[in-house]
Amino acid sequence: MTTTPETFVVGATGLLGSRIVTSLLDAGAPVRALIRPGTAGEKQAALKALHSRGLELVEGDLTDPAEKLADAIGGATTVVSAVQGGPDLIVDGQLNLVRAAEKAGAHRFIPSDFAVDITKLEDDDNFMIGWRRQAAVAYGDTGLEVLSVLNGAFYEVMIGFMGIVDWKAGTVSHWGDPEQPLDLTSVADTAAYTAAVALDPQAKGTHRFAGEVVSMRQFHQALQRATGRTLTLRTLGTADELRAEITRQAGLTQNPFDYVGLQYQWCMVTGKAKFDTLDNAKYPHVRPVPLEDFVREAAPEA
Numbered sequence: 001m002t003t004t005p006e007t008f009v010v011g012a013t014g015l016l017g018s019r020i021v022t023s024l025l026d027a028g029a030p031v032r033a034l035i036r037p038g039t040a041g042e043k044q045a046a047l048k049a050l051h052s053r054g055l056e057l058v059e060g061d062l063t064d065p066a067e068k069l070a071d072a073i074g075g076a077t078t079v080v081s082a083v084q085g086g087p088d089l090i091v092d093g094q095l096n097l098v099r100a101a102e103k104a105g106a107h108r109f110i111p112s113d114f115a116v117d118i119t120k121l122e123d124d125d126n127f128m129i130g131w132r133r134q135a136a137v138a139y140g141d142t143g144l145e146v147l148s149v150l151n152g153a154f155y156e157v158m159i160g161f162m163g164i165v166d167w168k169a170g171t172v173s174h175w176g177d178p179e180q181p182l183d184l185t186s187v188a189d190t191a192a193y194t195a196a197v198a199l200d201p202q203a204k205g206t207h208r209f210a211g212e213v214v215s216m217r218q219f220h221q222a223l224q225r226a227t228g229r230t231l232t233l234r235t236l237g238t239a240d241e242l243r244a245e246i247t248r249q250a251g252l253t254q255n256p257f258d259y260v261g262l263q264y265q266w267c268m269v270t271g272k273a274k275f276d277t278l279d280n281a282k283y284p285h286v287r288p289v290p291l292e293d294f295v296r297e298a299a300p301e302a
């Protein structure tokens, strides 16, 4: 008989972490979640409403001393990180969390990776992915089973703040080869797969999931079908020209967040961070939403 592992989630107030919590609860698994002291009343109320479904909240911070964090983890066997932030959080904070998980006697750790195939990149291809790669090296000596979940790009990001789709102007702008396949998944489906991995006692290593694998041309066509709108597909330049544009922008700003969206696009349009295989079939109960259905619901009104 298998037992359902108890999970501890950090980042439960966030976009993805909140969905991971509900996916775990939907699966009937009790969850312990860390919330920061002073978390806004609205966010806290939303989580407190899940108490009757099996969510227990504990106050703390990823940067707390490992002993304190270990107390927060309690008897959980699987620790899930869905935090977002700088290297203080992604590298040092997650290392601290792993050390705390070791102290608490947990067995498994799911880091806040949730990206394109970070194993295939160099640290400087994308500075945010670089931090995740540095974190993996930092906790590389852990006895915990590290279960990395990769999802490509969120559908939400592709039609939202990545700057690819300009709904007002009616354009879809891309760099590189429009036939290059891209791995894309919704936030909710990424959370559902993460919960499936967290609750699978056989899970090992890196898992790669995609709601859909589509080229930029197919992405453009799906958007048109979903909205009934005619959108213009614009080519901004080759992948090499994109790399040059990133270098140019890096020379103009002290803030790398100004051009990280372009770094993500470069990783995707070159195919460098494309998944070689998918693990969707391991969890057939997760039925990812097709891109077109997602866009039909999520696209802004014309």
Ligand SMILES: NC(=O)c1ccc[n+]([C@@H]2O[C@H](COP(=O)([O-])OP(=O)(O)OC[C@H]3O[C@@H](n4cnc5c(N)ncnc54)[C@H](OP(=O)(O)O)[C@@H]3O)[C@@H](O)[C@H]2O)c1
Pocket: 010, 011, 012, 013, 014, 015, 016, 017, 034, 035, 036, 039, 043, 060, 061, 062, 063, 082, 083, 084, 085, 089, 093, 112, 113, 114, 115, 116, 151, 152, 153, 154, 157
């Ligand atoms: N593949 C993609 O397209 C894509 C797109 C977006 C994000 N992601 C990834 O998804 C993951 C989660 O991102 P997100 O957008 O869901 O992040 P988010 O909405 O910004 O949430 C971040 C979470 O981290 C928590 N946090 C921040 N600092 C903390 C600390 N010191 N101690 C404890 N908790 C702390 C926040 O808590 P508070 O509420 O207290 O601030 C919040 O719950 C990241 O790995 C991110 O890179 C992937």
